[in-house]
Amino acid sequence: MMSLRLRLSLTLGAAFALIWALAAAWMLSDLRNQMMFSLDQRLVASARMVAGLMEQLPALPSKGEGTHFSAEQLNVPGGMACQVSSLRGEILARSHTDPQQTLEAEKMGFHDQMIDGAPWRSFTLARGDLRITTADRQIEREALNMSILLAASVPVGVALLGCLCLLWLGIGQGLAPLNRMRDALMRRSADSLEPLQIQPLPSELQPLLDTQNQLFQRIGKTIERERRLTGDAAHELRSPLTAIKTHLQVARMTDGAARDQSLARAEEGADRLHRTLEQLLLLARVEGSLSFDDGVQCSAEQVAKLAIQDAASGDRQRIKFQMPPKISHAPVQMPAVLSIAALRNLLDNALRHTPGDGAVELSLQTTGNRVQFVVRDHGPGIAEDDLQHLTQRFWRNGQSTGCGLGLAIVQAIVQRCGCTLHFDSRPDGLRVELTMPLQPI
Secondary structure: OOOOHHHEEEEEEHHHHHHHHHHHHHHHHHHHHHHHHHHHHHHHHHHHHHHHHHHOOOOHHHHHHHHOOOOOOOOOOEEEEEEEEOOOEEEEEOOOOOOOOOOOOOEEEEEEEEOOOOEEEEEEEEEEEEEEEEEEHHHHHHHHHHHHHHHHHHHHHHHHHHHHHHHHHHHHHHHHHHHHHHHHHHOOOOOOOOOOOOOOOOOOOOOHHHHHHHHHHHHHHHHHHHHHOOOOOOOOHHHHHHHHHHHHHHHOOOOOHHHHHHHHHHHHHHHHHHHHHHHHHHHHHHHHHOOOOOOOOOHHHHHHHHHHHHHOOOOHHHHHOOOOOOOOOOEOOOHHHHHHHHHHHHHHHHHHHHHOOOEEEEEEEEEEEEOOOOOOOOOOOOOOOHHHHOOOOOOOOOOOOOOHHHHHHHHHHHHOOOEEEEEEOOOOEEEEEEEEEEEOO
């Protein structure tokens, strides 16, 4: 993989080179045009000077080969040719013998012409009966123009190379905080979860550092949660396993009614162990990143009926379900398996804490895009100071016979799916309100 520094340098360098090339082409094109304009103006100025000089010289011969003047006598710059002719085309004077061919003087102003197979640039000026023509070679003009363009291109090229070098160094300096973050991460031990402290740090990288530290924090909480779950699970599973082993040993040593009673208690311990393991697995899945979305959608009424059906067997007939005559049929906006599990755990908890054959009341009502389930038992209630511990793992008061995971699972589902959970302890029992979101219709 290409390094970030090299990638940025190539991208920005290519952009710089393109911009500089366009600017240089524009500048050089304008410089060439200005140079050609200046050379043309030199032809004009030379023709006018020769015209002024001709007015001061004695009369020129009217015909014949003409008179030859040196370039100095006609004040013509070196490398230029000058010709004085009459209106009839007779050559009256000229400053050169090369080229041998006469300059075309019929067209006024600037004119490109071929003389002795070479291109020339000429300018013809009419002054009285005379025509003054000045000219220079195109090859000399282009050579002069090329030398000037080359002289102007060298500083541009040097400046571009300097900018690319400074760009490389600047990007390296700008990426130095990233290198410090990389070095700090490489120096850390594999199990270190302490937040990174890197100063100074640009404002653009501060969100990255904060996100990294938040990730360390979440990983630390996850590890701590798993350690606590492992420790609590080992402690909680040890008791039913020990009870099962003890009852089996008693059954092995006895006969008759005592043996049957020991086997029944061992079976009860196995059922409790099975429920605890199921609750542990469900809690781990809810708190993890596993998906529960199986495409099944249930309305609030269906969630309530399925939760009652899954409630503790043999006791579900104790649940009194009250539903208003008009209720929204919109599906619950969360996985059906989680909504049913949350309500089922609340019902199981209420059945467990309602003595004898006492009834557990379940009612629901919809308000806008929310549905509220209310579960009420008729047990002894919960002390006000203990309400905050209800959703803790494996917490049980002295009268509970469960594994202490049911309400912890409900709390995990509430946090994952955007629900709300509220406990209201009264003298005649505990009232629990569970609110779930509904999908808009």
